[in-house]
Amino acid sequence: MINKQIETCDLAVAQVFDGASIMLGGFGNAGMPGQLIDALRRKAVKNLTIISNGAGTGPFALGALFSEGLAKKLIASYPAPTAAGFRDQFLKGEVELELVPQGSLVERIRCGGNGLGGFYTPTGAGTELAHGKETRMINGREHVLEMALRADFVFLKAHLGDRFGNLAYRGTMRNFNMVMASAGETVVAEVDQIVPAGSIEPDNVHTPGIFVDYLVEIERLPNLLEVPKEGV
Amino acid sequence: MNLTRDGIAWRIARDLNEGSYVNLGVGIPVLVSNYLQSNQEIFLHSENGILGVGPKPNKENIDLDLISAGKGFCTLSLGASLFDQQISFTMMRGGHLTHAILGALEVAENGDFANWKVPGEAVPGVGGAMDLAIGSPNIYVAMTHVSNKGKPKIVHRCTAPLTAKACVKRIYSDIAVIDLTPRGLILKEFMPDYDPVKIQSMTEASLIISPDCREMVIPKTATNGVKLYLS
Numbered sequence: 200m201i202n203k204q205i206e207t208c209d210l211a212v213a214q215v216f217d218g219a220s221i222m223l224g225g226f227g228n229a230g231m232p233g234q235l236i237d238a239l240r241r242k243a244v245k246n247l248t249i250i251s252n253g254a255g256t257g258p259f260a261l262g263a264l265f266s267e268g269l270a271k272k273l274i275a276s277y278p279a280p281t282a283a284g285f286r287d288q289f290l291k292g293e294v295e296l297e298l299v300p301q302g303s304l305v306e307r308i309r310c311g312g313n314g315l316g317g318f319y320t321p322t323g324a325g326t327e328l329a330h331g332k333e334t335r336m337i338n339g340r341e342h343v344l345e346m347a348l349r350a351d352f353v354f355l356k357a358h359l360g361d362r363f364g365n366l367a368y369r370g371t372m373r374n375f376n377m378v379m380a381s382a383g384e385t386v387v388a389e390v391d392q393i394v395p396a397g398s399i400e401p402d403n404v405h406t407p408g409i410f411v412d413y414l415v416e417i418e419r420l421p422n423l424l425e426v427p428k429e430g431v
Numbered sequence: 432m433n434l435t436r437d438g439i440a441w442r443i444a445r446d447l448n449e450g451s452y453v454n455l456g457v458g459i460p461v462l463v464s465n466y467l468q469s470n471q472e473i474f475l476h477s478e479n480g481i482l483g484v485g486p487k488p489n490k491e492n493i494d495l496d497l498i499s500a501g502k503g504f505c506t507l508s509l510g511a512s513l514f515d516q517q518i519s520f521t522m523m524r525g526g527h528l529t530h531a532i533l534g535a536l537e538v539a540e541n542g543d544f545a546n547w548k549v550p551g552e553a554v555p556g557v558g559g560a561m562d563l564a565i566g567s568p569n570i571y572v573a574m575t576h577v578s579n580k581g582k583p584k585i586v587h588r589c590t591a592p593l594t595a596k597a598c599v600k601r602i603y604s605d606i607a608v609i610d611l612t613p614r615g616l617i618l619k620e621f622m623p624d625y626d627p628v629k630i631q632s633m634t635e636a637s638l639i640i641s642p643d644c645r646e647m648v649i650p651k652t653a654t655n656g657v658k659l660y661l662s
Contacts, residue, residue, distance in 0.1 A: 226516075276556070276558050276559070280556075286553055289554055290554075299557075300560075300561040301562060302523060302561075303561075305517055309517060325596040327548075358496070371479050371496060375516050378517050
């Protein structure tokens with residue numbers, strides 16, 4: 200019987216090694232695998248390359264990976280001015296930043312998970328984010344070559360999961376999680392709830408279990424989605 | 432008279448028609464959502480994965496999993512959909528949104544603009560600005576006409592790091608509405624107390640005065656009581 204569930208976040212990050220590259224889903228706190236990040240921090244592995252849209256919103260969770268000096272590099276589109284943990288290390292020269300336009304970051308990860316080498320995009324053409332990158336005219340428009348991106352580990356956050364690794368999200372949790380699921384050597388999902396096999400309707404599986412190696416249930420209060428009705 | 436930030440947003444909202452799919456950037460653009468005409472169905476896009484962003488929730492209605500691009504909690508409007516980053520950037524980069532409204536530090540006469548790297552900011556961040564800029568057929572810029580130091584922001588060539596080349600279609604400033612066309616910059620509207628000569632004197636790039644150039648007509652306050660201009 201297939202069962203990808205593991206008991207704790209600490210076990211889920213046990214294989215992470217010094218110098219590993221790690222993709223983290225999430226945009227803001229939605230879909231951010233906060234408890235796996237905290238486990239990573241407890242493990243105190245060093246010289247990590249973090250691939251994430253941002254750098255956290257404070258000195259906790261993702262921000263703490265930077266403030267505690269665990270990361271040597273961040274590949275991101277928007278380390279916000281409020282990402283104090285990252286900012287302080289960046290200004291001290293302790294962590295390197297590779298800034299990528301958000302859509303190009305998504306597509307680089309997609310290529311990584313799809314067995315593709317890279318892609319040409321007009322995004323960033325003629326700007327300083329295209330410096331050093333190959334360019335090519337396509338249909339009379341300048342395009343920039345962006346390379347595929349993969350990671351040793353991918354940490355995801357979903358709402359529901361089953362023992363096969365099938366995942367379902369809610370609200371704006373999907374963000375980077377769905378694309379990152381395909382782009383890692385080892386993929387771990389933290390979920391609000393593990394449900395019995397078959398409980399997630401096949402129509403409602405957002406990330407098929409083939410992409411997920413392990414999942415761990417975390418404690419979280421239920422909070423149901425409310426869509427406003429017409430006229431309200 | 433100069434438009435307030437809300438006044439610029441109000442003026443932009445007048446130009447958005449039913450059926451528009453619009454991404455609003457941070458700053459003045461996000462205020463446009465407060466002034467959309469209530470009888471029109473317009474979808475607001477949020478890059479993190481929403482088409483159909485609704486108003487901010489009151490406390491009881493907060494959903495921890497539902498945030499908009501500004502990282503604040505939001506609601507969904509009728510007909511909304513939720514999706515991942517790939518679909519979201521397909522909408523943005525693939526030319527599916529009808530409008531993107533963005534702030535800017537500078538706009539050049541050739542349509543280049545700069546908005547992502549703010550001088551003095553310790554850490555650079557670009558987010559989806561460059562993808563929106565190259566993908567949306569109508570890039571509208573909302574900004575003050577001159578900087579805090581009185582320096583024109585509509586220039587021959589940008590000096591700040593570019594967001595994208597040759598893409599801005601219209602500028603809504605606190606004193607004018609200007610279209611960017613292959614013929615050049617066309618002055619369409621100006622605020623009362625100003626005239627085309629005065630607007631030109633505050634603009635580094637050369638302006639062509641539209642044959643139907645007119646004084647802007649705008650109420651003193653919006654229906655929510657917010658001041659739209661300062662005299």
